[in-house]
Amino acid sequence: MDAVRNPFAPGAGSQPPELAGREEIITAADTALQRVLLGRPAQSQMLMGLRGVGKTVLLNKIEQLAEEHGYFTSFIEAPEDRKLVDLLYPKIHQVLRKMSVVESAKASTHVAMRALRSFASAFKISVGDFEVSVDPEPGVADSGNLEFDLTELFLKVGDAAKAAGRGWAILIDEVQYLSPDELGALIVAIHRINQKALPVLLFGAGLPAIAALSGDAKSYSERLFIFPKVDALSHDDAAGAIRQPIEDEGETIDENLLEKIVVLTQGYPYFLQEWGYQVWNASERSPITVECIESAGKEALRRLDDGFFKVRIDxxxxxxxxxxxxxxxxxxxxxxxxxxxxxxxxxxxxxxxxxxxxxxxxxxxxxxxxxxxxxxxxxxxxxxxxxxxx
Ligand SMILES: Nc1ncnc2c1ncn2[C@@H]1O[C@H](COP(=O)(O)OP(=O)(O)O)[C@@H](O)[C@H]1O
Ligand SMILES: [Mg+2]
CATH class of the missing domain: 1.10.10.10 (Winged helix-like DNA-binding domain superfamily/Winged helix DNA-binding domain)
Incomplete structure (x- = not known):
């Protein structure tokens, strides 16, 4: 069938045509975002799951929701071989620049900029293109203790967001690559933000071990965060993830084939996208039937082996x-x-x-x-x- 119209989206972080089976997580995030804007307590979230289950896609979705609710957002992929502060710095700088144009937030943004400047020198962040043209604020966020300084910096940014009448959402992907110190500092900072009822939320995503990791980092993380499990899709959601996009294109798929795909992929989102993509391309016309399964399956496996799996073993x-x-x-x-x-x-x-x-x-x-x-x-x-x- 027409490869140009193929709706499926295999690939890391690719927006799927149908975000199946994630209503609960999305609703929880949406509720938290709205509550915090009203000054009500809400828990930050750490999405946990294996590779290819759709964590990055969910974080992107949550970022979009946050923007719709008027949040400033900062999306970071935790670096495997660099420090968190180096990535946070330009993101916070960018957010403060946006906040600074809001009249009511001018003064508090300036304070936050000075704290950011102190923070940058305390952690020897190479500021490069993001030079801040304010003087540092001595004694604020410059102790060199990450837990302490990050908390102070976040509080200042939170104050500025509040003054702007908006919120700030921090989204961190691949949380398992943070060092225990970095994760601990983030948790403490969010804890303080919570106590002050500032409009800031953290959404993280990572491999299943992060629950234990952040538990080690700070024992109260269990109260502070919820840890939604992102897993393979249920049978019906997996079938829907394939059927719906095809029907949205005005085509159909045979239920027998659908059943086979659900079994072969075990409902894992990445595999579903790859299979959906291949059965579409392998069929002459709709309805897409089991006849294509051999050639499509071969191609799906070849692509997964050469991509998804191989990048890991390499x-x-x-x-x-x-x-x-x-x-x-x-x-x-x-x-x-x-x-x-x-x-x-x-x-x-x-x-x-x-x-x-x-x-x-x-x-x-x-x-x-x-x-x-x-x-x-x-x-x-x-x-x-x-x-x-x-
Ligand atoms: N809920 C879902 N329904 C259908 N496909 C999905 C869903 N979530 C993710 N996908 C698809 O799965 C693949 C992997 O998603 P990604 O967010 O990169 O996973 P992770 O970050 O967990 O490794 C992408 O091709 C994406 O389109
Ligand atoms: Mg990912």
């Missing part, structure tokens, strides 16, 4: 690859780390650093103490296809 060293291959030999997981050690014929303790490295790269995570699992759905099957000889 980041591992040979030794790290051996570790995940040993996992795949055991199945889909989760497993005990000791089982993996047995497959490799090595001691659990010797493998500790290697396991930690792979976790730091976001390839595997520990769902419970002593357990280990893939962060990429169906990764074991990929490894069996390409890395394990019978």
């Amino acid at each position: 980041r591992l060293t040979p030794k790290e690859k051996e570790y995940v291959i040993a996992m795949a030999k055991l199945g889909a997981g989760p497993f005990r780390s000791s089982e993996v050690a047995d497959v490799l014929g090595e001691k659990l303790t010797t493998l500790g650093p290697r396991r930690a490295q792979i976790i730091a790269k976001g390839m595997i995570y520990s769902p419970a103490h002593g357990d280990i699992a893939f962060t990429v759905p169906m990764f074991d099957e990929y490894l069996k296809r390409h890395w394990i000889k019978d």
Whole structure:
């Protein structure tokens, strides 16, 4: 069928034609955004889920909602090898510039700009194009203690947002790449913001381990945040994610094929988009029927293997690859780390650093103490296809 009209959108962060099965999360975010603007308490949110389930898409959606409610927004992807402050700085600068044109917020924006300037020098942020043309405010946000200074800076920005009669939404993707110090500082800053009833909310997204991570960072994060689980779609939502976009284009799909796609993808959003995309292209005309399944399936797998899966394995060293291959030999997981050690014929303790490295790269995570699992759905099957000889 006409490839130009193909509605499906496989790709990291690509807006899907039908955002299926996420009403609850979206409603909760929308309610929180509106409450905070009224000065009512609301919880920030940390979306948790495996790769390809639609976290980035949700964060984008929440940012859009925030904008519709009149928020200033700052969207950051947590850096894997840089410091959070380096990314925050230009974002906060940009937000303050926007706030400064609101008459009622001129004075408090100026105060916040000075705090930002102090913050930049305390953390030796290379300001480059974002030089702030105000004097620093000595004694504000310049102690060099991230937790302390970030809190002060956020409070000043929150004051300015309030003076502007608006809110500020911070959206941070890939939260698992933040250091414990950075995450801890963010949590403390949000905690203070909450106590002062300032119109600021944080929405984060990351791999499932972030609940444990932020729990370690600050014990009260559980009260401060909700941790919505972003998972594979239910059977009906998965079917709808394929059927609806096709029908919106005035075409139809056979229910048998739909059923097969839901089973093969296990309802994982990324896989659904790839399958939807391929069955559309592989069919001569609508209704799209099971006849296309072989050629479409081959193409879908090829594209996933060369893209989604391959970019992940490519980041591992040979030794790290051996570790995940040993996992795949055991199945889909989760497993005990000791089982993996047995497959490799090595001691659990010797493998500790290697396991930690792979976790730091976001390839595997520990769902419970002593357990280990893939962060990429169906990764074991990929490894069996390409890395394990019978
Ligand atoms: N609710 C959904 N329904 C259908 N497709 C979705 C949904 N959420 C995300 N997708 C699709 O899944 C893929 C991965 O989304 P993304 O947000 O990048 O996932 P993550 O950030 O969790 O890795 C994209 O192609 C996107 O269009
Ligand atoms: Mg993402």
